[in-house]
Amino acid sequence: MNHHEDKIDGERRAFFGVAAGVSAGLVAPGVVLHAVSAAPRSEPVTDAVRWGLLIDTTKCADGCRACVDACDQENGLDLQSKPEGQSEAEWDRQKSVWIRKVKLQDNQTGRVTNLPLMCQHCEHPPCVDVCPTGASFKRADGIVMVDRHTCIGCRYCMMACPYKARSFIHETIHGQLTRVPRGKGCVESCNLCVHRRDFGTASTACVDACAAEGHNALTFGDLNDPESPISQALKAMPSRQIREDLALNTGVRYSGI
């Protein structure tokens, strides 16, 4: 009796093993590439995804700073304060800014365009080319960021960036957030809320804030996935890269400019 049961057990195991393997092989490619994982990331990022932003400048409101404020809170940029004795103008130039609200005016027609300008997450980033220590790098999923452990604060990357996207931390910072370690002597810039990517949250702080304001000017998503909202929007409406002439293939695209 026991022998008979053992034999059946063995056959079932073999069958289930093959069945599981076949169905995993069929299902896994679709699921693994496009699923948004809920748990903290345990496997290294791959180039299967390329994160990007699409900014519809026609929906970007004049005077609205929701994206900038949300970025400041999410990434702890609001922890910095003007050093004593520094002028307002100098502080404005030196403080850490990950998103700048830019207002453009066409002098011939008078048309005004508002847009948020942040790190453009280039495919061929000049900041990475010039970094002497390898601290400025592009993650496999297209996010351009700074490894602050190896950054020596030389600021070559700030010089190289055509978008003025990077900031240098000049003063000691206290009360840092666990999710965004940052300190004096390093360069930093928008990293598309990289902690949100790794903890499996769907969007970035700026996108959420813009949607909460009802403007919906920003779309975040995977540029490699033809079905993602950002890819669909890019397919549907005309868009441009800022400084297309540099052929950097930016991950942040603008429409209406």
Add this chain to the structure above:
Amino acid sequence: MAKAVVRAGLVVVSLVWALAAQAVLAADLGSFVKEGSKAAGLSACVEPTEIMRRDHMELIEHQRDETVHGGIRGTKHSLAGCIDCHVSTGSDGQAVPANGPDQFCGACHAFAAVTVNCFDCHASVPNGGPVSESGVAAHQTAGIAVAGGGPAVKGQ
């Protein structure tokens, strides 16, 4: 002869004191496991105690590269994990920075005369979840689903 005996005695006494000081330090550090934390229910840290005492910096340094470049967050060798379990709570109920002179990191590093630079940038108390609270509120206002985020989830 008597002089030699006295000298030997002094050496022995100083050795005993040095050992006792270390034992006291180790005993003090034993109490820096947060009550109700993951560490409180474990007999050792994420690795055996001897390895943690000698090689914790190697583990953290290896982990930092995997986290920054590979985006791996859910592993046991994260610095945020150290802070979660080992930070102590002051009489006012607030977490005390772990690099303070009498705290888990600070006390031992002061004893060993090794400067700890981690907290120039990293939070020395648990501070905020993986997503900002205002971010979660914005998510809800905008009707965007929060997949796995939220302030309740502890950062690793």
